[in-house]
Amino acid sequence: MKLYDALTPNSLRVHVFLAEKGIDVARQPINVLGGETRTPTFLAINSLGELPVLEADDGRILTESVAICRYLEELHPEPRLMGRDAYDQALVEMWNRRIEQHIFGSIGAVARHTLGFFADKVEQMPDYAASQMRLFDKNWAWLDRELADGRPFVAGERFTIADITGMAALFVCAILDKSPSNAFAHAKRWMETVKARESFAAEMAKAA
Ligand SMILES: N[C@@H](CCC(=O)N[C@@H](CS)C(=O)NCC(=O)O)C(=O)O
Structure with missing residues (x-):
């Protein structure tokens, strides 16, 4: 492979x-x-x-x-990162898609519509980038409300691919020098949790 x-x-x-x-x-x-x-x-x-x-x-x-x-x-089924039984797998997929569209996709669109690297790949629209940037706080506020029930990870008690997609969003945030507001206490707790994982810390260290 x-x-x-x-x-x-x-x-x-x-x-x-x-x-x-x-x-x-x-x-x-x-x-x-x-x-x-x-x-x-x-x-x-x-x-x-x-x-x-x-x-x-x-x-x-x-x-x-x-x-x-x-x-x-x-x-390599273990540890399961995409869910266990039928309901759990669907739930993880649901959360992965939600995070992909509303958190990662949104900040990713800012990158695609502002960074010179993408200029000949997409027709860059600064207004669209600005609108996605205005949505940034709204998107994280949504995630913050979701995590207010105290669950440690996006899809529940276990770390899954949905958290990994959130990590990718944090990586784009770092590239764009943008971070979710500290006011989002639950989202911040989730961020600290995933940033502390060796798998993600190693990637961030490589990028530094
Ligand atoms: N939906 C694809 C997106 C892949 C993608 O956008 N890759 C970007 C980097 S994050 C890329 O390789 N871009 C190269 C280029 O634009 O030339 C996936 O999930 O793998």
């Missing part, structure tokens, strides 16, 4: 997933900032020109961080 890799927000999701499971896979570094994801050679691997990409032992390719995590979860 081989991971085409760089330290990007979506690759970070796979890195943390691997670390939490205690799995190591070979990595082929890709120079994202140098434009390697946009070369014909890389586009032949992933037509969207994005990382992460996982190549299975038989050469088959998987893209999309969550799909890659799903594959790893089936190969």
Whole structure:
């Protein structure tokens, strides 16, 4: 198995997933900032020109961080990061999608619509970036209200992929030098909890 890799927000999701499971896979570094994801050679691997990409032992390719995590979860079931029984799996997926859309996706849109790196990939709309930035506090306030019941992790008592997607959002926040307000005490408690995990701390240290 081989991971085409760089330290990007979506690759970070796979890195943390691997670390939490205690799995190591070979990595082929890709120079994202140098434009390697946009070369014909890389586009032949992933037509969207994005990382992460996982190549299975038989050469088959998987893209999309969550799909890659799903594959790893089936190969290495413990510790479960995508839920146990039917209800729990659906709940984790629900929370992963909620965090992806409202927390990670929203700040990710700010990055895509403001950073020069994406200028020839998307038609950048500063007004849209500004509107997503205005939503930032609203999105975190929503998460704060959700976590007010005192549960330690986004999907309940156990750490899951939904927390990992939240970590990816925190990584983008760090890139954009933006942080959720300290007034969101429950969200802050969750942040401190995930920041203290070795899997995530190691990624943040690499980025520093
Ligand atoms: N939905 C994809 C998104 C992947 C993605 O957006 N990757 C970005 C980095 S976070 C990338 O590789 N961009 C390279 C480029 O734009 O050239 C996933 O979950 O893996």
